[in-house]
């Protein structure tokens with residue numbers, strides 16, 4: 473509706489899918505958490521299943537806008553809209569989620585990492601409806617990190633990071649770090665692979681930080697320059713690593 477108000481879009485036909493009750497379920501089946509496309513942000517925030525099995529989403533969704541928006545906005549609409557500054561697309565990439573879409577020719581299952589293709593662009597075809605997302609349930613030893621820089625709580629981020637990790641014996645055995653608002657889509661940082669299965673020292677982190685800065689291509693807008701976004705991304709990576717490994721020595725001040 474805001475996009476129509478701003479004359480950004482003028483659809484010839486609008487179909488209200490809001491009453492399709494079966495698209496609003498949250499269910500755990502085996503080791504998969506399934507979230508229907510019409511699940512509203514507020515449902516995510518309050519769901520005990522999501523808090524238990526995908527706590528990254530519970531934390532992230534509290535940063536999506538304000539209660540009035542969270543009461544109406546849906547996960548399907550949020551992902552289909554594909555705003556690069558949006559929190560939930562990055563979470564889906566960090567969680568290695570599968571996005572399920574259905575059309576006249578059947579169902580497609582799309583890895584979140586392949587779903588977002590550009591600013592407001594996705595792999596959805598015109599005839600397809602996003603029906604659900606499936607998220608692997610959090611494993612033992614899994615840990616998550618979410619933080620965003622925004623001028624006010626609830627604003628779209630200037631730069632943000634959603635990360636999911638497995639930590640064993642003070643090491644990352646897995647680390648998926650998905651940045652948002654620093655590119656035209658959520659960016660799964662290749663730099664994070666430099667931190668897996670190695671003792672993270674300030675030097676190792678500095679190398680990963682440099683790799684991150686090189687792989688990001690942030691836009692400049694009225695909120696921040698590209699250089700500021702790159703800097704904030706490095707700060708986020710350091711905070712994430714420090715928090716998840718319980719290593720106060722790896723603070724941004726000490727490493728950047």
Ligand SMILES: Cc1cc2nc3c(=O)[nH]c(=O)nc-3n(C[C@H](O)[C@H](O)[C@H](O)COP(=O)(O)OP(=O)(O)OC[C@H]3O[C@@H](n4cnc5c(N)ncnc54)[C@H](O)[C@@H]3O)c2cc1C
Pocket residue numbers: 473474509510513535536537538541544545546547548549550551552553557558559560596600601602603626627628629
């Ligand atoms: C003032 C304001 C502030 C906001 N701030 C934030 C923020 O900080 N962070 C954030 O992440 N989001 C933010 N949003 C976006 C909001 O969270 C909603 O996710 C977004 O508006 C989508 O709303 P909706 O679910 O009603 O989808 P709609 O507005 O109905 O749809 C959005 C688009 O997705 C398509 N679509 C919807 N559902 C489906 C589906 N199931 N399958 C295929 N296509 C579909 C529609 O055709 C349309 O193109 C903000 C929105 C507003 C108005």
